[in-house]
Amino acid sequence: MVMTDTTNKNLAYLAMDDEYVNPVLARSARIVAHRAKGSYIYDMNGDAYLDFTTGIAVNNVGHCHPRVVEAIKQQCEQLIHTSVVTHHERYIELAKKVVEITPKTLNSAFFANSGAEAVEGAVKLARYVTNRPAVINFRGSFHGRTFMTMALTTSKLYYRENYEPLPGSIHTSMFPYEYRSHFRGDTKAVIKESLDYMDMLFHQFVSPNQVAAILIEPILGEGGYVPAPEGFIKALRAICDEHGIMLIIDEVQTGFGRTGKMFCIEHDNVEPDILIMAKGIAGGMPLSGFVSRRDITSKWLPGRHGSTFGGNPVSCAAALATIDVIQEEKLVERAATLGDDMQKRFKKFAEKHKHIGEVRGRGLMIGIEFNDENGEPSKEIADQVAAKCMEQKLIVLTCGNRGQVIRLIPPLNISDADAEKACEILEKAMTLK
Numbered sequence: 298m299v300m301t302d303t304t305n306k307n308l309a310y311l312a313m314d315d316e317y318v319n320p321v322l323a324r325s326a327r328i329v330a331h332r333a334k335g336s337y338i339y340d341m342n343g344d345a346y347l348d349f350t351t352g353i354a355v356n357n358v359g360h361c362h363p364r365v366v367e368a369i370k371q372q373c374e375q376l377i378h379t380s381v382v383t384h385h386e387r388y389i390e391l392a393k394k395v396v397e398i399t400p401k402t403l404n405s406a407f408f409a410n411s412g413a414e415a416v417e418g419a420v421k422l423a424r425y426v427t428n429r430p431a432v433i434n435f436r437g438s439f440h441g442r443t444f445m446t447m448a449l450t451t452s453k454l455y456y457r458e459n460y461e462p463l464p465g466s467i468h469t470s471m472f473p474y475e476y477r478s479h480f481r482g483d484t485k486a487v488i489k490e491s492l493d494y495m496d497m498l499f500h501q502f503v504s505p506n507q508v509a510a511i512l513i514e515p516i517l518g519e520g521g522y523v524p525a526p527e528g529f530i531k532a533l534r535a536i537c538d539e540h541g542i543m544l545i546i547d548e549v550q551t552g553f554g555r556t557g558k559m560f561c562i563e564h565d566n567v568e569p570d571i572l573i574m575a576k577g578i579a580g581g582m583p584l585s586g587f588v589s590r591r592d593i594t595s596k597w598l599p600g601r602h603g604s605t606f607g608g609n610p611v612s613c614a615a616a617l618a619t620i621d622v623i624q625e626e627k628l629v630e631r632a633a634t635l636g637d638d639m640q641k642r643f644k645k646f647a648e649k650h651k652h653i654g655e656v657r658g659r660g661l662m663i664g665i666e667f668n669d670e671n672g673e674p675s676k677e678i679a680d681q682v683a684a685k686c687m688e689q690k691l692i693v694l695t696c697g698n699r700g701q702v703i704r705l706i707p708p709l710n711i712s713d714a715d716a717e718k719a720c721e722i723l724e725k726a727m728t729l730k
């Protein structure tokens with residue numbers, strides 16, 4: 298289609314985008330979203346696209362859920378912003394709510410605007426309170442695009458390249474990524490290899506008594522939708538307890554029902570010292586936060602951290618409505634059962650398709666990893682599958698260190714019919730014919 302096609306209303310806007318928007322902003326789908334509802338995005342032509350991206354794990358309750366929209370409207374009429382000049386009702390109510398739904402020892406909440414900002418705040422808290430400099434992160438992790446979070450991110454080179462120097466005192470340990478490990482098929486050995494690597498770090502790179510925090514995503518997100526195997530995070534908890542290190546769990550992508558639990562760490566039955574949240578918290582409004590224990594946060598003196606917009610009343614009102622919807626519509630349970638069904642289906646499908654290396658994930662956070670004929674990661678196939686889905690108006694994203702994984706992140710309240718439609722499109726796309 299050429300730019301003179303007057304029937305495609307997206308084109309004029311795409312041309313303006315090309316002219317005025319900073320080209321660093323990469324978009325996956327070259328359509329202009331005009332409106333969205335539930336599981337669908339509508340472009341300027343009125344064409345409907347089934348959304349298996351949820352704005353990267355944000356619209357867990359679907360686009361423009363009426364209860365979230367209503368909460369936003371009401372809050373706008375009442376109070377939009379006061380910043381840290383005053384207390385406000387929605388911040389306090391949301392802090393209480395977040396304490397109620399996170400692991401039971403966590404009881405002190407802070408709100409910010411983006412995932413990266415929340416990670417920065419959590420690391421500041423850990424450093425301040427322990428008075429130690431170092432942070433241990435994991436290979437394949439993604440924590441954001443600010444300088445500190447970029448330094449903590451190793452999912453792909455292009456997030457870091459040409460931005461050096463980055464903040465220091467970060468030591469990268471091995472994530473137990475079984476499928477690409479020499480010990481594939483022996484989960485215990487994969488876990489041991491990772492823990493041995495950390496032990497090596499503690500003997501050759503940094504003393505554990507200089508480590509403020511171990512920071513981990515319970516499922517690598519950007520890094521390929523790789524769940525930490527059972528027992529690994531428990532082992533990290535023990536290391537943290539032994540050395541007085543804080544365990545920080547980054548639930549920016551895994552939170553709010555996505556994995557079939559309200560927070561993914563519940564699968565591991567571990568109490569972190571700090572839990573970071575963002576994305577799915579507020580139905581699409583910008584909001585993030587972290588929750589810790591009062592005995593930790595009471596050592597962080599007032600004013601040592603803050604944010605002008607963080608915990609804005611409108612975003613907090615949207616979050617309160619979003620959490621109500623997740624609880625009342627039983628979306629955690631829905632993610633668990635639909636996610637299980639979809640994984641089983643794709644695992645079965647994979648048996649007959651050699652280029653599908655692994656289907657994995659938890660709840661409605663599912664990754665499908667592709668191989669070339671030599672068993673090496675294949676970005677080419679993942680891109681081809683994503684493109685074929687797009688032709689059928691199903692939007693999916695890729696991830697993984699080489700871009701070799703398709704990630705499925707639909708709304709948790711997607712209908713059975715739409716889930717079925719997406720599975721059929723995906724299966725067709727994955728047959729590669």
Ligand SMILES: Cc1ncc(COP(=O)(O)O)c(C=O)c1O
Binds near residue numbers: 411414547548549576
């Ligand atoms: C696990 C994780 N942490 C942090 C971030 C950064 O969030 P934001 O893009 O809101 O800064 C992301 C974003 O994808 C993420 O997936």
